[in-house]
Amino acid sequence: MGVNGPYTRPSMADFPMELDPALEGRLARALDIEGKIPRAFEALGPVADRDVLLLDGIDGGIRATQLTGLAARVTAGASDRLAPDHAFDVAISCWRPFLDPTPEAVADVARVLRPEGRLLVLHDYGRDDVSRLRGDRPEYGLWSRRDGPFLRGGFKVRVLHCFWTFDSIEDGQQFLDEAFGAVGREVGAGMTRPRLTYNVAVYHRTLG
Secondary structure, eight states, rough: OOOTTTOOOOOTTSSSSSSHHHHHHHHHHHHHTHHHHHHHHHHHSSOOOOOOEEEOOOOTSSHHHHHTTEEEOEEEEEEESOOOOOOOEEEOOOOOOOOOOHHHHHHHEEEEEEEEEEEEEEEOOOOTTTHHHHHHOOOTTGGGGGSHHHHHTTTTEEEEEEEEOSSHHHHHHHHHHHHHHHHHHHHHHHSSEEEEEEEEEEEEEOOO
């Protein structure tokens, strides 16, 4: 079962990509079973005993459940624009909701945060096995550079070296084949242990 707990239908905040529903549960059981992502949220927030807005999250989703397990008071919402003013201590975006840290986008989040509120933004970092499945993406290079939109926009970054961990090499190869086709079979053929390296970046900034 791992730290992700029993599988429930996820939200967009739970996975870095959209998959066929039949494959989501398998990735849920494999992605970051060490719990490095929620521990980083606590270290960079913190989130315990604080009001946390999880953008694009749903109650009962993987990230919402992990945050609740850290004693955060979680509100899972589709958009910061629908949230009340100055209601939260921390806002967290996982992958899709916060793609372009323009001053306007940052201001939208700042509105819902209390003074000294924290914004945490999770994205893929690349330079790993999983990036071979997805092809070239801006988050694999540009976003983590000093002249990229996040660091130029006042964010700091923490890189987490996570994994997709499967029950066996054969289980991993079958998942990669079904989820990613030819490129998945190619990556799976090179597996020497039942896991793939998966690096993510948490961009973080204090607002207000």
